[in-house]
Amino acid sequence: MTGDPSFTQSPRPEHMLDSTALADRTILVTGASSGLGRATCILLSQLGARIIAVGRNEQRLIETADQLDGSGHLVRPFDLSQVDEIPTWMKTLAADHGTLQGVVHSAGQHLARPLQMLKPESVQELMQLNVTAGMMLAKGLRQRGVFTSPASIVFLSSVMGHVGQAGVSAYCASKGAVDAMTRSLALELAPQGIRVNSVAPGQVETEMAEQQKQTLTSEQFDRIKALHPLGLGRPEDVAHAIAFLLADTSRWITGSILTVDGGYTIH
Numbered sequence: 001m002t003g004d005p006s007f008t009q010s011p012r013p014e015h016m017l018d019s020t021a022l023a024d025r026t027i028l029v030t031g032a033s034s035g036l037g038r039a040t041c042i043l044l045s046q047l048g049a050r051i052i053a054v055g056r057n058e059q060r061l062i063e064t065a066d067q068l069d070g071s072g073h074l075v076r077p078f079d080l081s082q083v084d085e086i087p088t089w090m091k092t093l094a095a096d097h098g099t100l101q102g103v104v105h106s107a108g109q110h111l112a113r114p115l116q117m118l119k120p121e122s123v124q125e126l127m128q129l130n131v132t133a134g135m136m137l138a139k140g141l142r143q144r145g146v147f148t149s150p151a152s153i154v155f156l157s158s159v160m161g162h163v164g165q166a167g168v169s170a171y172c173a174s175k176g177a178v179d180a181m182t183r184s185l186a187l188e189l190a191p192q193g194i195r196v197n198s199v200a201p202g203q204v205e206t207e208m209a210e211q212q213k214q215t216l217t218s219e220q221f222d223r224i225k226a227l228h229p230l231g232l233g234r235p236e237d238v239a240h241a242i243a244f245l246l247a248d249t250s251r252w253i254t255g256s257i258l259t260v261d262g263g264y265t266i267h
């Protein structure tokens with residue numbers, strides 16, 4: 001057996017995640033100002049990572065940074081809808097602050113619109129953030145001088161990429177696209193020692209979920225809740241799955257979609 005050199009050189013983990021699991025790693029987390037991104041930043045810092053927290057709202061990014069363990073974390077406000085600028089921005093970040101060993105793309109938009117009210121501009125805006133920005137983050141990371149191997153990218157997919165829901169077709173399409181790009185990018189980036197995986201959560205109690213709730217009747221919301229045999233998730237439930245996919249505990253996993261949904265999709 002020959003094997004890929006960058007894979008065989010990656011360290012063999014001796015135990016499960018502890019406070020050194022991500023020591024000396026710099027991880028860029030988008031969506032760090034809220035919900036799953038914020039919870040992820042907090043957990044990754046507890047596992048020893050240095051965080052580059054990205055979002056548009058600087059004040060809320062600072063609130064995240066204030067909750068992080070360790071030192072050296074950075075807050076970098078950036079509007080990811082400027083997709084053309086992402087690779088150059090990442091090159092500058094790495095030149096100024098050192099190479100990255102991971103990217104988590106947790107910035108995302110949800111859209112609940114019946115088809116008769118759905119506008120192409122809204123679909124385009126959502127795809128731009130949920131899909132194109134993710135692809136440009138991968139493009140940015142793979143550049144010479146931006147990453148050191150072993151590196152890992154984790155995209156936020158959703159159970160909505162696997163099942164249908166009336167009135168949510170644009171969001172579902174974007175998450176299906178995230179799953180498809182995860183598999184292809186995993187193949188494309190494996191030779192460089194970059195793993196690419198996604199986490200597909202069910203309903204987690206965050207601001208995004210709160211906004212969705214506003215569009216539902218209490219009966220509709222209760223029905224969604226009942227479809228999760230383990231109840232609704234907490235942001236930390238998803239953060240733990242992301243941490244696993246960033247650390248060497250998952251060194252032989254790439255191109256996978258890890259479902260974290262309290263049993264939603266087993267019906």
Ligand SMILES: NC(=O)c1ccc[n+]([C@@H]2O[C@H](COP(=O)([O-])OP(=O)(O)OC[C@H]3O[C@@H](n4cnc5c(N)ncnc54)[C@H](OP(=O)(O)O)[C@@H]3O)[C@@H](O)[C@H]2O)c1
Pocket residue numbers: 030031032033034035036037054055056057058060078079080081105106107108109110129156157158159200201202203204205206207208209
């Ligand atoms: N919550 C759930 O139940 C659930 C379930 C399945 C999948 N997901 C997925 O998980 C991810 C995170 O969800 P969440 O619940 O944490 O959402 P959230 O609380 O609404 O947070 C969304 C994040 O995206 C950032 N963002 C939005 N537009 C941006 C832009 N143009 N540029 C940069 N950042 C931008 C926001 O930061 P700023 O406002 O500071 O820009 C915010 O930090 C999303 O991809 C979502 O689809 C969530």
